[in-house]
Amino acid sequence: MTTTRSAGRSALFKFSVALSILASGVYQNAEAQTSYELNSGWKSTSMNSVKDNGTVISQTNYDLAAWNPAVVPGTVLTTQLANKQVPDPFYGMNNEKIPDIYKVGRDYYTYWFAKDFKETAPTGSNQTYLNFRGVNYSCDVFLNGHKLNSKLHKGMFLRQSYNITKWLSKNGNNRLAVIVYPPDVVGNPNGGQGGDGTIARGVGIQYTAGWDWIQPIRDRNTGIWDKVTIEHTGAVVIKDPHVVTLVPGVRQPEGVQQPAIVQVSAEVENATGAPVSGALQYNLDGKLVSQQVTLKANSKQEVKLTDYSLKNPKLWWPNGYGPQNLYKLNLQFVAGGKVSDQKSIEVGVRQITTEWNNKTQSRQVNINGQKIFIKGGNWIISDQMLRFSDARYDAEVRFHRDMNLNLIRVWGGALIERPEFYEACDKYGMLVFQDMWGSGDCNGRWTDPMKLDDQWTRRKYPDDHDLYLKSVADQVKLVRNFPSLAIWCGGNEITPPEDIFAALRDTIMPKLDNTRWFIPYSNSEEMSRNVQGGNGDGPYGVQSLTTFWDHQTYPFNSEVGSVGVSDYESLKRFIPAENMVVPEFDASTGKTKTDPVWEYHKYIGYDGFIDKYGKAKDVEDFATKAQLVNYDQYRALMEGFSSHMWDWYTGTIIWKTQNPWTAMRGQMYDYYLDPNACLYGLHSGSEPLHIMYNQTDGMVMVANNTFKTHSNMLLVAKTYDMDGKEKVLTQVFADVTPTTTKRYLSLKHEIEKEAKDKGVFLCLQLLKSDKEVISENIYWLPDANGDFSGLQKMPKGNLGATAKYLKNGKVEVTLTNEGNGALAFFNRLSLVNADTKQRILPAFYSDNYVTVLPGQTKKVVIDHNPGADKNLAVTIGGWNIAERTISIDK
DSSP, X not given: OHHHHHHHHHHHHHHHHHHHHHHTXXXXXXXXXXXXXXXXXXXXXXXXXXXXXXXXXXXXTSOOTTSEEOOXXXXXXXXXXXXXXXXXXXXXXXXXXXXXXXXXXXXXXXXXXXXXXXXOOOOTTOEEEEEESOOBSEEEEEETTEEOOSSOEEOTTOOEEEEOGGGSOTTSEXXXXXXXXXXXXXXXXXXXXXXXXXXXXXXXXXGGGOBTTBOOOTTTTOBOOSOEEEEEEOSEEEEEEEEEEEOOSOOOSSSOOOOEEEEEEEEEEEOSSSOEEEEEEEEETTEEXXXXXXXXXXXXXXXXXXXXXXXXXXXXXXXXXXXXXXEEEEEEEEETTEEEEEEEEEEOBOOEEEEEETTTTEEEEEETTEEEOEEEEEEOOSOTTOOOOXXXXXXXXXXXXXXXXXXXXXXXXXXXXXXHHHHHHHHHTOEEEEEOSOBTTTTTSSOOTTOSSOHHHHTTOSSOHHHHHHHHHHHHHHHTTOTTEEEEESOBSSOOOHHXXXXXXXXXXXXXXXXXXXXXXXXXXXXXXXXXXXXXXXXBSOOOHHHHHHSOOOTEEEEEBOOOOOOHHHHTTTSOGGGOOOOEEETTTTEEEOOHHHHHTTOOOOTTTTGGGOOOSSHHHHHHHHHHHXXXXXXXXXXHHHTTBTTTBSEEEESOSOOSSSOSSSOXXXXXXXXOHHHHHHHHHTOSEEEEEOTTTOEEEEEEOSSSOEEEEEEEEEEEOTTOOEEEEEEEEEEEOSSEEEEEEEOHHHHHHHHTTTOEEEEEEEEOTTOOEEEEEEEEEOOTTSOOHHHHTOXXXXXXXXXXXXXXXXXXXXXXXXXXXOOEEEEEEEEEETTTOOBOSSEEESSOSEEEOTTOXXXXXXXXXXXXXXXXXXXXXXXXXXXXXXXXXX
């Protein structure tokens, strides 16, 4: 147990180091010249340990020697963990050892945070601002003995900005002190969705009281959880700039473009007692756009600049459809020949429209006039303890790009995601479906014996509607300039209360962000017509593969998903050795006997699907076989939906693709950013041009999620038996038109005949005229009884492997199946430290869980952070290939 825990902590340490190094390379925008973060050197203590008030504590001569180092941005629990006052809540059942706020009371997690910093009072008309991007839940703020807020600041999602010019000390030594109070109502974590539901009485994250995929977060995320910055400006400050792009007509990613319209506006504020005249201006693609402004003393004004016609624009497209071009727009207020303030914005030129598809009876999303088949994943939050970083956001969104998805839905029980998340989505072409805070579970859609209040009472949550609306308006302004943001949603599976919903629909969105689709709630009739009954989303859990192809579900399904246990190396990071117990499924009852730690980490059953590969001998064997199920489930899910695009469906969104802690369900990679086979099943099933096989009717099909016609392709179908003997079933020239799915021919009879005794491998390929493989899909099909009997006795494969550096941070692995033997089936590659064999995380593989046909060579490229580790190797092992380590040639 000790060894396992140490290995997990070591992995987490290396993972954190890798992310910090990655973060150092993240692009810093022009605001870095005028602002900086207060992100180190903080100290904290419990409110119960001090008797003095903020005006005393915030004076620089007040003694903080007894206070502990604090994590800011962060939460009380993050700080406690950093000071080793609590055990790691991600490991085993350690979370049960941490006091829950419901039992110990709010005062226990009410904390003071203090920070000493150097900042000289500005001269002349220059100004200095203190900005908070998020405090949970309420706070009072003090600087150098002065209270900055006139009344208690409340609300997790409402930003704060204070002009501290007159409160800065003359000698440059300053102290900031903030007392942070937990949510007013913390909720009883009684095992329900959001506990007893009362956590939703506040304007904050609902899942902190527990959900069916996470345990309760003991401090309910109390703390200064988002960035704190100091900002320097002249007399005039720019606030909440707004950039809108209009791209009329139907566009293609290539070729000369007709002009696009760029509209820019912003609020400007004069913080001085004298009028100021100047210009609000920006430079885009070498052209200056400017508007003269005169601001009265101590006033603010909304300024709209003249529309700009951008010639031959480089457009922004979702992943798989075209490039993610971005323009740098530097918005400035210039007065007296000097820049008073500036904001740097990356502009993606694109236009989002939607229309009702009468065939599917659901909404269809168009980008730049082209219809986009939505292949999405549901996202909760990057980390349950709000330990956000640019590098982690980049890695997680990159994984979604690697799954060949084009949309991420940010689920409504969490938050409006941070700008750094949106920056990554802009970069990787992920559209964002952003829910507001609310959920049918807490907010009264259903009757629920776990909830404290009745449905009518819960329907009125939160308690403070005005705070909710102010917070929404504020957060819309925070993220509305990102091109990836595509859809606003009133809430998860329910609208907010009627007055809030009306304000969102009729006032806030039309005024602040009127170019995006706003839908009432995540499975709304305005999005997807429900003629089948039920909730309008789901199902959740492992299913027969043919279900995805043959069972028509909701036409734009916002949540449909399956299993997601990661492999043995991942499980060792958070499950103690004594709890490594294989789940036992009883087919007669349909129930699974599960170890308590697995249950605590929300294991969802694989039912009898593991046993089809042979009963698991131990947890390592179980996890290996689970990857086969994972790959098959998610490949079939996306293939099934794609096979009916524009016929049954306009899109689907998987529930879910990631976890904010060490859960064991609904994830394509684990909390430590280690991918499992779910990711690569999606990578295959979601590829833009994809050949696929319907196991029900034997139909070979091609899904074309591009705007191009693909012609003169050779479609090849062949089988391989367990010994590697090849049989060509057909070769036929094929073509497919843009954004469609085409049926070619059925091979049902031939394949069933080949698979009858032991099962069989089916290899489908699309070849270009030079015989280059442009899509390959290898299925392992069961015998007549539905079992993978042949795989259980499959001969050993003969796989050669070499690795070399293409450049620093990029490794190419060449896999060759030598001779005429069996397939080298389902091989997992891992970039590791050559001495410890611990995986380098994160690492990004062009493909994984790779099958190599007899006589075939495949190449896999591995991207990694070049500064993470210098002593690297690659491990490789598969179903019929013993794991080994190969060195990397320099």
